[in-house]
Amino acid sequence: MSGKPRLEGWTCPAPLRNYPTIVLGHGSGGLMMADLIRHLFAPALGNELLDQMADSTVIDASSMLQAAGEGARLAFTTDSFVVSPIVFPGGDIGELAVNGTVNDLAMSGAEPLLLSAAFILEEGLPMETLARIAESVRRACEAAGVKVVAGDTKVVNRGHGDGVYISMAGLGVIPPAVRIAPGLGRPGDAVLVSGTMGDHGMAVLSRREGLAFETTLESDTAPLAGLVKAMIATSRDIHCLRDLTRGGLAAALNELAAASKVGVEFYEARVPVRPAVRAACEMLGFDPLYVANEGKLVCFVPEGEAKAVLIAMRAHPLGREAARIGTVVADHPERVVARTAIGGSRLVDLPAGELLPRIC
Amino acid sequence: MTGRDAGKAMKYLDEFRDGKLTRRLLDEVRKTVTRPWKLMEICGGQTHSILRSGLDQLLPENLELVHGPGCPVCVTPLELIDKAIALAARPEVIFASYGDMLRVPGSGRDLFSVRAAGGDVRVVYSPLDTLKIAHENPKKQVVFFAIGFETTAPANAMAVIQAERQGLRNFSVLVSHVTVPPAISAILESGQAGVNGFLAAGHVCTVMGYWEYEPLAGRYGVPVVVTGFEPVDIARGVLMCVRQLEQGKAEVENAYARSVCREGNKPAQAVIRRVFEPCDRAWRGIGVIPGSGYRLREAYAAFDAETRFPDVRGILTQESPVCISGLVLQGLKKPSECPAFGALCTPQAPLGATMVSSEGACAAYFRYGRHADSPMAREVRA
Numbered sequence: 001m002s003g004k005p006r007l008e009g010w011t012c013p014a015p016l017r018n019y020p021t022i023v024l025g026h027g028s029g030g031l032m033m034a035d036l037i038r039h040l041f042a043p044a045l046g047n048e049l050l051d052q053m054a055d056s057t058v059i060d061a062s063s064m065l066q067a068a069g070e071g072a073r074l075a076f077t078t079d080s081f082v083v084s085p086i087v088f089p090g091g092d093i094g095e096l097a098v099n100g101t102v103n104d105l106a107m108s109g110a111e112p113l114l115l116s117a118a119f120i121l122e123e124g125l126p127m128e129t130l131a132r133i134a135e136s137v138r139r140a141c142e143a144a145g146v147k148v149v150a151g152d153t154k155v156v157n158r159g160h161g162d163g164v165y166i167s168m169a170g171l172g173v174i175p176p177a178v179r180i181a182p183g184l185g186r187p188g189d190a191v192l193v194s195g196t197m198g199d200h201g202m203a204v205l206s207r208r209e210g211l212a213f214e215t216t217l218e219s220d221t222a223p224l225a226g227l228v229k230a231m232i233a234t235s236r237d238i239h240c241l242r243d244l245t246r247g248g249l250a251a252a253l254n255e256l257a258a259a260s261k262v263g264v265e266f267y268e269a270r271v272p273v274r275p276a277v278r279a280a281c282e283m284l285g286f287d288p289l290y291v292a293n294e295g296k297l298v299c300f301v302p303e304g305e306a307k308a309v310l311i312a313m314r315a316h317p318l319g320r321e322a323a324r325i326g327t328v329v330a331d332h333p334e335r336v337v338a339r340t341a342i343g344g345s346r347l348v349d350l351p352a353g354e355l356l357p358r359i360c
Numbered sequence: 361m362t363g364r365d366a367g368k369a370m371k372y373l374d375e376f377r378d379g380k381l382t383r384r385l386l387d388e389v390r391k392t393v394t395r396p397w398k399l400m401e402i403c404g405g406q407t408h409s410i411l412r413s414g415l416d417q418l419l420p421e422n423l424e425l426v427h428g429p430g431c432p433v434c435v436t437p438l439e440l441i442d443k444a445i446a447l448a449a450r451p452e453v454i455f456a457s458y459g460d461m462l463r464v465p466g467s468g469r470d471l472f473s474v475r476a477a478g479g480d481v482r483v484v485y486s487p488l489d490t491l492k493i494a495h496e497n498p499k500k501q502v503v504f505f506a507i508g509f510e511t512t513a514p515a516n517a518m519a520v521i522q523a524e525r526q527g528l529r530n531f532s533v534l535v536s537h538v539t540v541p542p543a544i545s546a547i548l549e550s551g552q553a554g555v556n557g558f559l560a561a562g563h564v565c566t567v568m569g570y571w572e573y574e575p576l577a578g579r580y581g582v583p584v585v586v587t588g589f590e591p592v593d594i595a596r597g598v599l600m601c602v603r604q605l606e607q608g609k610a611e612v613e614n615a616y617a618r619s620v621c622r623e624g625n626k627p628a629q630a631v632i633r634r635v636f637e638p639c640d641r642a643w644r645g646i647g648v649i650p651g652s653g654y655r656l657r658e659a660y661a662a663f664d665a666e667t668r669f670p671d672v673r674g675i676l677t678q679e680s681p682v683c684i685s686g687l688v689l690q691g692l693k694k695p696s697e698c699p700a701f702g703a704l705c706t707p708q709a710p711l712g713a714t715m716v717s718s719e720g721a722c723a724a725y726f727r728y729g730r731h732a733d734s735p736m737a738r739e740v741r742a
Contacts, residue, residue, distance in 0.1 A: 213485075269379070278373070279373075282373065284485070285460075285718060287412075335729070337729070340379075340412070340413045340414045340591075341377055341378070341379040341382075341413070341591070342377075342379045342382040342383060342386075342413050342414065342415060342418065342591045343379060343383060343414070343418060344413055344414010344415060344416075344417045344418055345414050345417070346411065346412055346413075346414055346728035346729055347727070347728055347729020349726070349727055349729070352463075352707035352708055
């Protein structure tokens, strides 16, 4: 290195370098916390709204709504993220939190715009891990076109948390004339899924202590707002959307069937499942219908629009493996029935509780 | 494996779930059956596969499948679960178990509740993982809940052998092993279930072979067909069994040759024999069946959790009087015939283990909608 040192824009990394891990002081509200925000969170997440650094961020909602047109509405959601391990094949908790919140907004047809993020950090969390998570929050926000505009940090004693928990809220705008809700499913609607089932759940499980197994599986965590936008652009008559998270497809279909007071029938053989997910499920005794995704959705749409929506989904990078799996029916309301490959049928109920590996 | 080769490779799963092949085999079953027959599938894994695929709905009316006692979680006595819970609640113990034991209620609570109350309860997939936990926690006592049929016995025995080899002093096992042939004898001896033929459990026979069933088939005049777990396997097992019945034969046949040979896996059997010896064992809901279990041999008594923690030996427990899981396990009743089924007893609030375990017949009936009055049942009847 030669010439004069460039000091412009340089900030001293010393306070963070002194602490390779999170300590209780980082949640004290004092200098250490200010350092953490200034050196770690602000560089990753900073924007004109977050930089207000006020107790509450002031936003101009009326211009947000006006920009979307007459009759636009706001959508608001909250979600917490407690995944273990916090870094898993295909992602980490930061990306998962952004995508999860964005997806909840997208399921009402909203375009996600603003997020809040509260980080609950466990004493002893490596600073490097936290930096990675903050960076992946940044990347995920960029990919989804959203900003974190309000934030909070707390530190809990070692043993009182699982490294890091993230709690988010999200605000989005629903374009005029879009009416999508869990209760709007009607008999005759086609049931579409956007891709393969169970990828996230099995990827996370493959790294969990005591169950670890070798696999090339990666989490499918992804923001679905773009896919939903493409679907809405094709049909303004989409009735229901649900992202497939805990409880998998089985839970989502049961929830929609209950909210719409309709039955659902689907062909098991038409549900896309990656061979690696199927193999891992077989080994552990899981049913892929009950395993979580983080970047897939199920959609109820009138029969007449189904083909066009499916084509639009398949044209989007996050819907390439989209498939029509079944139909909404008037029979057996609030029950989901699978037609099996051999021509039988069975009830697909809500999962009873925690998924447990089978003995043999 | 790449390109064209991958397309040709056997996947050992999809082929055996093929709808057309299964239907063809079941057509053959329909053509073969001329009289009413009752078959018992031994294994809970088979019960689930049957109900999950809907194979039971596709059988001819005069052919009935009844569900056998082959769910290790279901037949583990309540008393032993209470012992497990007592051990898991001890502050110095890390209690490791196969996953589906966690939700089985003891007379008071289940292992989940013990965990929530601060007990260190861990789910393991292989008992050998438990040894690692013992190494990593030298100040703790690690107890493994060694349950299961002949299928899990070799791995559970191997964990004890390894623990001895490694000189592990903080590892022990709470043993509740059971074996299939004495249970079949007991069911046939009682004569109540009226079972005409058996589908033997493919994975048990993978370990033990099927020579053990030959005297049974001869003595009681019942065909025994070693059967796998996928719809094609089960349809084939059913077909071979009804063919024998229609021809008046009572032999042991193998419909699962891709995994099972007559002699079984001899090294695995040697490991079992080295660590375990036969004993009388109580089966939940059924009672004591002579010679139907394994216990640790004297040489391995140091690894017996009931020796290490003698106070759990005193635990004695009674079953719920309402639950008919014992009759279900013997094939005397269908789950939907139980007055508590689906009302007092559900997977969320189970009275008996058959409603808890992912292999239990009651859980399978509940999960796959075989309620007597369900829309599915009506649809199937219509």
